[in-house]
Amino acid sequence: MKEIGLHGRGGQGIVFSGEILANVYFFEGYRVLFMPSYGAERRGSPSNAYVRIDKQKIYARYAVSVPDAVVVFNMSLLSNIKLKEDGIALLNTTEDIKKSSSSKARIFVVDANSIATKLKLGTPAMPIINTALLGAFCKAMGDFSFDNLKRAIEEKMGSRAGINIQAAEMAYEAVREL
Amino acid sequence: MKTLVVGGNDAIAYAVSKSQVDVVSAYPITPQTSIIEKIAGFIAAGQMHAKFIKVESEHSAMAACIGASAAGGRVFTATSAQGLLLMHEVLHWAAGANLPIVMANANRALAPPWSIWAEQTDSLSQRDTGWIQLYASNSQEAYDLVFLAFRTAEESLVPAMVCMDGFLLTHTKEPITMFDDEIEPFISKRTPRDILDVSNPKAFGSLAFPKDYMPVKIKQHKGMLKALDIFEEVAGQFNEISDRSYSSICQYGDGTDVAIVTMGSIAETAHLAVDRLNNEGIKSRLVKITMFRPFPKKRLAEALKGVEHVVVFDRNISHGKGGIIKDEVTGALGLTNSIGFVCGLGGYDVTEEDMIKSVKGVLEGTIKEDTILWSEA
Numbered sequence: 001m002k003e004i005g006l007h008g009r010g011g012q013g014i015v016f017s018g019e020i021l022a023n024v025y026f027f028e029g030y031r032v033l034f035m036p037s038y039g040a041e042r043r044g045s046p047s048n049a050y051v052r053i054d055k056q057k058i059y060a061r062y063a064v065s066v067p068d069a070v071v072v073f074n075m076s077l078l079s080n081i082k083l084k085e086d087g088i089a090l091l092n093t094t095e096d097i098k099k100s101s102s103s104k105a106r107i108f109v110v111d112a113n114s115i116a117t118k119l120k121l122g123t124p125a126m127p128i129i130n131t132a133l134l135g136a137f138c139k140a141m142g143d144f145s146f147d148n149l150k151r152a153i154e155e156k157m158g159s160r161a162g163i164n165i166q167a168a169e170m171a172y173e174a175v176r177e178l
Numbered sequence: 179m180k181t182l183v184v185g186g187n188d189a190i191a192y193a194v195s196k197s198q199v200d201v202v203s204a205y206p207i208t209p210q211t212s213i214i215e216k217i218a219g220f221i222a223a224g225q226m227h228a229k230f231i232k233v234e235s236e237h238s239a240m241a242a243c244i245g246a247s248a249a250g251g252r253v254f255t256a257t258s259a260q261g262l263l264l265m266h267e268v269l270h271w272a273a274g275a276n277l278p279i280v281m282a283n284a285n286r287a288l289a290p291p292w293s294i295w296a297e298q299t300d301s302l303s304q305r306d307t308g309w310i311q312l313y314a315s316n317s318q319e320a321y322d323l324v325f326l327a328f329r330t331a332e333e334s335l336v337p338a339m340v341c342m343d344g345f346l347l348t349h350t351k352e353p354i355t356m357f358d359d360e361i362e363p364f365i366s367k368r369t370p371r372d373i374l375d376v377s378n379p380k381a382f383g384s385l386a387f388p389k390d391y392m393p394v395k396i397k398q399h400k401g402m403l404k405a406l407d408i409f410e411e412v413a414g415q416f417n418e419i420s421d422r423s424y425s426s427i428c429q430y431g432d433g434t435d436v437a438i439v440t441m442g443s444i445a446e447t448a449h450l451a452v453d454r455l456n457n458e459g460i461k462s463r464l465v466k467i468t469m470f471r472p473f474p475k476k477r478l479a480e481a482l483k484g485v486e487h488v489v490v491f492d493r494n495i496s497h498g499k500g501g502i503i504k505d506e507v508t509g510a511l512g513l514t515n516s517i518g519f520v521c522g523l524g525g526y527d528v529t530e531e532d533m534i535k536s537v538k539g540v541l542e543g544t545i546k547e548d549t550i551l552w553s554e555a
Contacts, residue, residue: 036349060447062447
């Protein structure tokens with residue numbers, strides 16, 4: 001079983017991107033369990049969602065504590081995010097960050113805000129970056145096809161799918177591993 | 179049939195949309211709201227030919243359901259926690275009038291303090307209202323139990339609630355296999371019953387003196403006991419079209435050292451505990467309660483036959499006594515080998531690790547009495 005954490009702030013489409021990701025892995029032939037964490041959600045407050053995937057039926061019905069992979073929508077949340085030692089992290093950042101030499105984790109970075117702003121997804125103050133990050137995550141994980149991501153976005157977004165797929169494609173090309 | 183990744187609430191709404199329901203009346207409350215939102219959407223889009231009665235409270239929602247059901251309609255509502263408590267008085271009226279109303283309840287902890295997360299104390303405190311109570315442990319079960327609830331309720335003339343843990347089921351999305359038209363022959367079967375009829379006037383709810391009251395209540399009790407076999411019979415018919423089998427009591431594994439007994443989403447996690455205990459040489463089984471009322475005493479006794487220790491996990495609490503399921507199981511079977519753990523109140527996580535530690539404590543003799551699982555205590 002793999003556990004994936006999506007971490008951002010209310011309004012960034014965390015829950016929606018988790019749902020898309022669950023569908024992508026379902027198309028890939030996995031059993032999936034998508035668990036958004038609910039509380040006093042509001043715009044700007046921390047928002048988390050988790051996806052469990054497995055080839056077998058998933059029985060665990062409790063919160064994910066230490067995921068195998070994380071997508072960090074907002075770097076201000078980094079200190080509260082847990083990840084397995086040899087996990088995969090995708091960070092949305094413009095900063096020139098360095099990976100510690102002792103880290104066994106694989107770290108990927110992408111500037112999803114610039115991509116969203118360029119495509120006029122959302123506003124410059126609140127760019128909508130979830131689909132771009134999913135595109136980058138596709139490259140980072142390497143265990144689901146871009147075609148299935150495209151299919152899930154098309155099924156969930158209808159007429160708005162085109163520009164979101166474009167964002168995902170741009171981030172897929174732009175993401176780099178540290 | 180098709181399989182889609184949807185949430186438990188969506189699953190309930192889809193099942194209701196295929197259930198040929200005439201009237202829906204409900205009032206929103208987290209974490210149930212998206213059930214009735216989706217149903218309202220189906221009705222507005224003409225995909226469901228039912229009347230949605232908007233009301234100002236859950237008490238009125240159930241009152242509207244009672245009226246519609248007494249007039250002969252197939253009726254659905256959904257609620258949760260405080261909303262269910264507000265319905266309490268009218269729940270007795272629905273059951274006493276033999277009205278086969280079906281309700282979904284999102285199990286949520288009771289205030290104070292406010293909580294929106296999973297706990298079964300809300301529906302278990304409606305234990306004595308005369309409603310059939312079914313508990314889903316995953317959202318496929320929640321979907322399927324809606325169909326079983328309608329048929330069981332109508333054949334036994336007892337209202338039925340389908341309970342599902344808040345968020346852990348209601349808002350968690352997973353692949354659910356849903357019917358297209360295959361369910362139609364099963365769900366279109368309706369049992370004729372006495373209804374309000376202006377050309378043949380009858381009175382409902384009149385005064386009964388003691389000599390009349392007792393026989394009515396005896397009849398109600400016996401009628402409800404019949405729902406035990408009706409449920410199994412209906413589940414058999416359902417199995418033929420769905421290939422999914424249901425029973426009031428479900429067993430996983432057949433080890434005799436210990437039986438884990440529980441209800442709702444904890445029963446999913448319990449599979450992992452049973453597997454690990456078996457791997458470690460502790461012969462285990464899971465006994466999952468799907469039907470809590472009427473209480474399936476005989477089937478439970480069969481599932482616990484020859485078991486050395488019975489360990490019950492309760493996501494609920496009867497203050498001043500303890501876990502409600504533990505109490506019911508122990509009392510019904512006269513057990514002297516049962517120990518209960520109250521756990522997961524207000525949505526607090528319960529993991530297989532918690533269950534394994536508890537079971538080992540019982541087997542090793544370090545835990546000798548009912549316990550509240552609380553890591554920070």
